[in-house]
Amino acid sequence: xTRLVVIGGxxxxxxxxxxxxxxxxPDDLDIVAFERGNFTSYSACGIPYWIGGEVTDRxxxxxxxxxxxxxxxxxxxxxxxxxxAIEPDERTVRVRDLAAGGERDEPYDELLIATGAVxxxxxxxxxxxxxxxxxxxxxxxxxxLEDLGGxxxxxxxxxxxxxxxxxxxxxxxxxxxxxxxxxxTHPMRxxxxxxxxxxxxxxxxxxxxxxxLGTGVLGFDVGDDGRVVNVATEDGDIxxxxxxxxxxxxxxxxxxxxAGLAVGDAGGxxxxxxxxxxxxxxxxxxxxxEVFHRVSRRWMAIALGTIANKQGRVAGINLGGGYxxxxxxxxxxxxxxxxxxxxxxxxxxxxxxxVGFEVVTETVRSTTRAGYFPxxxxxxxxxxxxKRTGRLLGAQIVGEEGAAKRIDVFATALxxxxxxxxxxxxxxxxxxxxxxxxxxxxxxxxxxxQAVEDDLRANP
Amino acid sequence: xTRLVVIGGxxxxxxxxxxxxxxxxPDDLDIVAFERGNFTSYSACGIPYWIGGEVTDRxxxxxxxxxxxxxxxxxxxxxxxxxxAIEPDERTVRVRDLAAGGERDEPYDELLIATGAVxxxxxxxxxxxxxxxxxxxxxxxxxxLEDLGGxxxxxxxxxxxxxxxxxxxxxxxxxxxxxxxxxxTHPMRxxxxxxxxxxxxxxxxxxxxxxxLGTGVLGFDVGDDGRVVNVATEDGDIxxxxxxxxxxxxxxxxxxxxAGLAVGDAGGxxxxxxxxxxxxxxxxxxxxxEVFHRVSRRWMAIALGTIANKQGRVAGINLGGGYxxxxxxxxxxxxxxxxxxxxxxxxxxxxxxxVGFEVVTETVRSTTRAGYFPxxxxxxxxxxxxKRTGRLLGAQIVGEEGAAKRIDVFATALxxxxxxxxxxxxxxxxxxxxxxxxxxxxxxxxxxxQAVEDDLRANP
Numbered sequence: 001x002t003r004l005v006v007i008g009g010x011x012x013x014x015x016x017x018x019x020x021x022x023x024x025x026p027d028d029l030d031i032v033a034f035e036r037g038n039f040t041s042y043s044a045c046g047i048p049y050w051i052g053g054e055v056t057d058r059x060x061x062x063x064x065x066x067x068x069x070x071x072x073x074x075x076x077x078x079x080x081x082x083x084x085a086i087e088p089d090e091r092t093v094r095v096r097d098l099a100a101g102g103e104r105d106e107p108y109d110e111l112l113i114a115t116g117a118v119x120x121x122x123x124x125x126x127x128x129x130x131x132x133x134x135x136x137x138x139x140x141x142x143x144x145l146e147d148l149g150g151x152x153x154x155x156x157x158x159x160x161x162x163x164x165x166x167x168x169x170x171x172x173x174x175x176x177x178x179x180x181x182x183x184x185t186h187p188m189r190x191x192x193x194x195x196x197x198x199x200x201x202x203x204x205x206x207x208x209x210x211x212x213l214g215t216g217v218l219g220f221d222v223g224d225d226g227r228v229v230n231v232a233t234e235d236g237d238i239x240x241x242x243x244x245x246x247x248x249x250x251x252x253x254x255x256x257x258x259a260g261l262a263v264g265d266a267g268g269x270x271x272x273x274x275x276x277x278x279x280x281x282x283x284x285x286x287x288x289x290e291v292f293h294r295v296s297r298r299w300m301a302i303a304l305g306t307i308a309n310k311q312g313r314v315a316g317i318n319l320g321g322g323y324x325x326x327x328x329x330x331x332x333x334x335x336x337x338x339x340x341x342x343x344x345x346x347x348x349x350x351x352x353x354x355v356g357f358e359v360v361t362e363t364v365r366s367t368t369r370a371g372y373f374p375x376x377x378x379x380x381x382x383x384x385x386x387k388r389t390g391r392l393l394g395a396q397i398v399g400e401e402g403a404a405k406r407i408d409v410f411a412t413a414l415x416x417x418x419x420x421x422x423x424x425x426x427x428x429x430x431x432x433x434x435x436x437x438x439x440x441x442x443x444x445x446x447x448x449x450q451a452v453e454d455d456l457r458a459n460p
Numbered sequence: 461x462t463r464l465v466v467i468g469g470x471x472x473x474x475x476x477x478x479x480x481x482x483x484x485x486p487d488d489l490d491i492v493a494f495e496r497g498n499f500t501s502y503s504a505c506g507i508p509y510w511i512g513g514e515v516t517d518r519x520x521x522x523x524x525x526x527x528x529x530x531x532x533x534x535x536x537x538x539x540x541x542x543x544x545a546i547e548p549d550e551r552t553v554r555v556r557d558l559a560a561g562g563e564r565d566e567p568y569d570e571l572l573i574a575t576g577a578v579x580x581x582x583x584x585x586x587x588x589x590x591x592x593x594x595x596x597x598x599x600x601x602x603x604x605l606e607d608l609g610g611x612x613x614x615x616x617x618x619x620x621x622x623x624x625x626x627x628x629x630x631x632x633x634x635x636x637x638x639x640x641x642x643x644x645t646h647p648m649r650x651x652x653x654x655x656x657x658x659x660x661x662x663x664x665x666x667x668x669x670x671x672x673l674g675t676g677v678l679g680f681d682v683g684d685d686g687r688v689v690n691v692a693t694e695d696g697d698i699x700x701x702x703x704x705x706x707x708x709x710x711x712x713x714x715x716x717x718x719a720g721l722a723v724g725d726a727g728g729x730x731x732x733x734x735x736x737x738x739x740x741x742x743x744x745x746x747x748x749x750e751v752f753h754r755v756s757r758r759w760m761a762i763a764l765g766t767i768a769n770k771q772g773r774v775a776g777i778n779l780g781g782g783y784x785x786x787x788x789x790x791x792x793x794x795x796x797x798x799x800x801x802x803x804x805x806x807x808x809x810x811x812x813x814x815v816g817f818e819v820v821t822e823t824v825r826s827t828t829r830a831g832y833f834p835x836x837x838x839x840x841x842x843x844x845x846x847k848r849t850g851r852l853l854g855a856q857i858v859g860e861e862g863a864a865k866r867i868d869v870f871a872t873a874l875x876x877x878x879x880x881x882x883x884x885x886x887x888x889x890x891x892x893x894x895x896x897x898x899x900x901x902x903x904x905x906x907x908x909x910q911a912v913e914d915d916l917r918a919n920p
Contacts, residue, residue, distance in 0.1 A: 046830060046892050054833065055832050304890070306897055306898075307887075310885055328887075370505075373506070373509065406868070407889050408869045413872055415887065416872075426875050428766070429792045429793060429864065429865065431793075432506050433509075433796045434796070435865070437471070
């Protein structure tokens with residue numbers, strides 16, 4: 001009997017455990033998962049919608065409970081059980097029981113590390129005050145909701161990435177006045193080029209959020225009760241009943257690093273494409289592990305549920321005796337700011353240059369349906385392509401209803417290393433309620449190819 | 461000075477003319493287009509929505525008028541001018557002036573045939589009665605509207621393809637009682653497998669349309685005024701004030717065939733991938749020309765505005781001295797029946813078998829958003845994959861809002877000859893308002909790969 005121990009009970013860990021079980025029965029493989037929190041397999045991405053009230057019940061965000069794993073999969077899940085050390089030589093993990101207290105060693109034959117990511121908390125005065133929250137776990141969500149309920153009238157969001165924007169909108173929906181402070185010149189600066197980001201900035205302001213761009217946070221003033229009262233910024237003090245940190249996160253690799261596992265330049269646990277670490281018997285998947293970017297050809301740290309689920313699946317198939325590889329990502333992401341949909345994939349203009357590509361870019365404005373069809377909405381697409389070859393390198397979309405999911409066509413094209421002149425001919429669907437006869441994706445590809453050819457003529 | 465003559469003033473012809481002009485100025489290339497109807501560059505696909513009242517003004521369906529071509533592109537367009545003969549040896553066309561009468565010869569150096577398709581009219585008693593309409597041109601639409609306005613209370617649609625269904629819905633919206641007669645066991649039988657077609661049948665009936673499936677039409681009874689009064693079917697007579705023919709169309713190749721041009725097995729003008737016919741100086745594009753299907757590897761006749769626009773563009777670039785090829789299609793199409801979206805790409809189950817593939821299929825039911833997110837709608841996806849290799853061969857989608865455009869991911873995957881196990885890992889976008897964490901496309905690919913593996917184990 002082999003024993004598989006899983007550290008972390010969310011997407012990657014439990015996908016891995018389930019897949020391993022599909023291939024090896026309980027008489028062959030014993031599976032035990034340790035989760036330091038109170039929940040398994042929940043949708044962290046859904047937290048802003050729970051805060052905003054669109055999702056009314058926390059439990060809706062839970063895909064599978066420990067009972068389900070126990071009864072349907074014969075997987076033992078221990079909640080409130082934190083793995084505090086890994087001993088690769090002994091093949092044991094040290095588990096701390098956060099509820100009852102005490103620690104114990106648990107043996108493993110195979111170990112899957114799926115410890116996720118931790119929200120980045122800048123080392124600033126007052127950062128540990130009550131009322132300053134990351135948005136990572138359902139417990140975080142519960143605490144934020146409690147804070148917002150108790151007479152909160154003004155909140156400050158630090159960081160204008162996906163989570164920052166989603167949380168800003170959620171709090172506006174609860175009638176709270178929101179300031180958003182971001183060091184960059186535009187929101188979502190890691191996802192969007194400045195021209196596209198400027199469009200998002202306008203939407204955020206239209207929502208009633210006070211934007212403080214190009215503004216660093218200096219610290220937090222703490223009241224006598226230990227709660228945050230002010231955010232000190234380069235733009236002056238902003239009163240805050242609640243502060244949300246949306247400044248990104250980092251792979252949670254402390255445990256792995258302490259155990260001597262390799263950590264890569266991007267800060268995640270190093271694995272091969274089967275999700276094996278170089279340390280015998282140890283696997284890693286999800287936000288804690290690095291992921292190969294198929295366009296930049298670099299290993300990166302990206303915390304996304306989609307990747308975690310896929311990497312967990314791959315690890316689980318391999319742990320179950322099958323063969324699977326995770327072929328990497330192309331950097332796709334999507335979000336919604338009020339009625340505006342925002343999506344991106346591949347490399348942005350500057351990112352592409354940083355990696356060493358010479359690029360042309362093209363931005364087109366089109367509609368989500370035939371122009372004459374009722375309900376046609378606007379969208380703007382920006383495409384980044386390689387000079388001379390026309391290889392597609394990235395795309396960004398900002399638009400109204402029906403705009404964002406079009407990024408998936410670009411993602412699939414990037415996956416296949418298509419050129420924009422190949423993409424412009426792809427047989428995409430058309431009917432007046434769904435797109436113009438040239439879908440905006442094809443228009444953007446066509447104009448990008450034109451730009452590549454124009455550049456070639458100008459610089460032969 | 462070279463003279464380019466274009467036969468047909470809609471998508472393919474005018475795309476070709478415009479592209480040729482972009483590359484060669486009016487001092488170098490003289491461009492003349494002859495159109496037998498009253499309009500240029502209009503959206504035939506929009507006609508059902510004009511009939512249904514969603515598009516209120518015919519002129520909204522016209523993308524570009526003759527004046528625009530004349531003034532902005534230096535392209536002479538002659539309306540009501542039918543080309544009745546091509547003389548390849550003389551390099552002339554014979555043009556009949558349908559307005560003023562008379563015929564004349566016009567010389568060409570290069571000729572682009574873009575004569576479109578003609579609705580199929582079965583050779584049945586009474587077929588030429590007034591009140592029996594194809595749906596092809598704006599003039600058709602105008603005549604249908606006039607008929608529907610004059611005390612029409614019941615209509616019969618013959619044929620349950622895209623146009624038949626769209627017209628049925630349009631007439632229901634005008635308060636007309638509609639019967640739909642189709643020889644097949646389910647609507648859209650050329651687009652969908654029976655299991656998926658059955659879902660569409662239910663939607664059509666829910667709309668209030670009386671469906672007569674498995675029912676052939678025997679003829680039409682004509683009243684004293686020369687108008688249709690009854691449709692005689694295998695299921696009995698059905699009273700009809702108006703009849704709509706939606707039984708498909710065929711490439712309009714009479715002119716080309718008479719001139720000795722090659723017509724292929726699929727019934728369209730034969731061209732190479734640059735849209736050249738084997739006859740010197742003659743090009744063809746759009747519904748009248750055949751198109752290469754990248755999955756079945758066969759040449760086909762498919763009348764779709766998307767293809768016409770792309771082929772026209774390719775012909776125009778080549779006519780303008782550039783170099784472009786049309787790499788074919790994968791058989792993508794989409795429509796909307798009331799709130800239900802229907803899409804398909806690639807080969808259906810039977811089609812794939814007919815071409816010689818051995819297949820597995822998988823059908824999954826999922827949601828358009830995270831299951832817990834308000835407004836999540838249902839969709840059903842069917843995937844056809846090749847046994848053993850897992851190569852994606854086709855996909856069909858029936859679902860509610862946000863379902864159909866997902867077909868574009870399958871189309872892009874087919875374009876690149878992806879396998880379902882490669883597709884299941886593609887980095888598609890995810891956020892709760894847009895999809896479950898595993899987008900339905902990925903779920904369908906994952907389950908199809910499972911089916912391929914299961915089949916392989918069962919039949920090693």
